[in-house]
Amino acid sequence: MRQHDTLFIGGDWVAPAGTGTIDVVSPHTEEVVGRVPDGTAADMDRAVAAARQAFDHGPWPRMTMAERAAVVxxxxxxxxxxxxxxxxxxxxxxxxxxxxxxMAQAPQPLGMLQYYAELGRTFPVEEERPGTFGPVTVRREPVGVVAAVVPWNVPQFVIMIKLAPALVAGCTVVVKPAPETPLDSYLLAEMVKEAGVPDGVVNIVAAGREAGEHLVSHPGVDKVAFTGSTAAGRRIAAICGEQLKRCTLELGGKSAAIILDDCDLPSAMGFLSIATLMNNGQACVAQTRILASRNRYDEVVEAVAGMVRAMPVGDPADPATGIGPLVAERQRERVENYIRIGIDEGAKPVLGGLERPRDRGWYVAPTVFAGATNEMRIAREEIFGPVLTVIPYENEDDAVRIANDSDYGLHGTVWTADPGHGVEIARRVRTGSYGVNLLMIENSSPFGGYKSSGLGRELGPEGLAAYLEYKSIARLG
Structure with missing residues (x-):
């Protein structure tokens, strides 16, 4: 069992203020595999103070961006x-x-570090513009102390999508990992210390909701970067709005995969399996609504069911496993409740249902619903598990209408033999990112959502700009 009894604050391992602990439980065995301190409000105060000291008086924001990029x-x-x-x-x-x-949980965070290290070497910090009475210097400066509050599903991905650009920008950061997944953040802290990041620039305190809200509302925090549920995002937005505090919110999704009639289903299923069921369906970008024309509806349902059936359910440590357990017992209960809702609404589970595939571990049966409409709750609410809903459409205009008929707008895909036409479809769907015959989040391109999927963008130069304030310096002569 991995056990830690300290927190990473001010560049050192320090004793927590309280005596509470967080047990990390394996979703596969239901056994405790780790234990860490449960951060308190006092721990958050200490972390913010360390980050504040490092920003206000330390070397990090006063280094050039290229120098910080070298450390990253x-x-x-x-x-x-x-x-x-x-x-x-x-x-x-x-x-x-x-x-x-x-494939993703570890390599994608590495890719972000590499991308921002390279971008920071050439990113323009100042530029000259013509003014009325003389030149104007437009300068970009770090926003300050950042609270990075992250969920459990892709913990390093969502830490690094915030941490990498914030560091290059010159910010200092307090990271609050989710209580379900604190262990990876300790490994990250070891790497931060080894890399020579100055003390106080990165602080990591795992904690629950109350300590997290204390961090978000702390007057010493200049910006909040949050990934998580839309409900929690609304609460954070309200706090930040009251304090006029900057925030970036990447929230929920209920993305639609549009299967056009010219799609070669056998060749598409390999990529679609990743787009729909990556990480056991616990992904905000998962394409959980599959839109199929009535001309090929039965064929698409059969192909999707075959795709899911070919993904073995089992031990997540086994390379042969396609779908593992859900993160916690409460998550299994949530997903099973949605399966009940789908059945009660009249949708037909052509695969899966309520029978659990294993006696031990927080497993649910991967489920494919047919006979569904876009008005059903299983088509409108984020389930966050291996549950797919196949919805019929009449024509392409109807497919676009259904895709857009959602409170969310995070991602989407279209599957077609004509990629050029796929781009035309993409332009019509109101989402922050879109894929033609694949789902891909690119480090060089902005990522975020429309509508209830959030505020702001991460990744790309836009992701770096989110941690910078603009200052205009006008002069005479």
Whole structure:
């Protein structure tokens, strides 16, 4: 069992203010596999004070962006050497299949570090513009102390999508990992210290909701970067609005995969399986609404059911596993409740249902619903599990209408033999990102959502700009 009795604050391992602990429970065995301190409001105060000191008086924001990028580059080199350890750790603590952990959970955070290390070497910090009476210098400066509040599903991905650009920008950061997945953040803290990041620039305190809200509302925090549920995002937005505090919110999704009639279903299923069921369906970008024309509806339902059937359910540490357990017992109960709702609403489970595939562990049967409409709750609410709903459409205009008929707008895909036409479809769907014949989040491109899927963008130069304030300096002559 991995056990930690300290917190990472001010560049050092310090004793927590309280005596509470967080047990990390394996979703596969239901056994405790780790234990860490449960951070308190006092711990958050200490972390913010360390970050505030490092920003107000330390060297980090006063270094050039290129100098900070070089440090982030060193962190990337260390991260690369410990990728496998990180992948195995995340699989152990939250049940992500090891193949997905090796493909995404560890490599994507590394890619973000590498991307921002490179971008920071050339990103323009100042530029000259013509003014009425003389030149104007437009300067970009770090926003200040950042609270990074992250969920459990892709813990390193959502830490790094905030931490990497914030560091290059010159900010200092307090990271609050989710209580379900604190172990990977301790490994990250070791790497941060080894890379030579100055004391107080990165602070990590795992905690629950109350301590998290204390961090978000702390007057010493200049910006909040949050990934999680839309309900929690609304609460954070209200706090930030009251304090006029900057915030970036990446929230829920209920994305639609549009299957056009010219799609070659056998070749599409490999990529669609990732787009729909990655990380056991616990992904905000998951394409959980599958839209099929009435001309090919039965054929698409059969192909999707076959795709899911071919993904073995089992031990997430086994490379042969396609779908592992859900992160917690409460999450299994939530997903099973939605399966009941779907049946009660009149949708037909052509695969899966309420019979559990294993006696031990927080497993649910991967489920495919047919005979569904876009008005059903299983088509409108984020389930966050291996549950897919196949919805018929009349024509392409109707498909676009259904895709847009959602409170969310995070991601979407279209599957077609004509990629050019797929781009035309993409332009009509109101989401922050879109894929033609694949689902891909690119480090170089902005990521975020429309409508209830959030505020602001992460990744790309836009993700770096989110941690910078603009200052205009006008002068005479």
């Amino acid at each position: 580059g060193r962190l990337a080199e260390i991260y690369a050497s410990r990728q496998e350890e990180m992948a195995e750790l995340i699989t152990m603590e939250m049940g992500s299949p090891i193949t997905f952990s090796r």
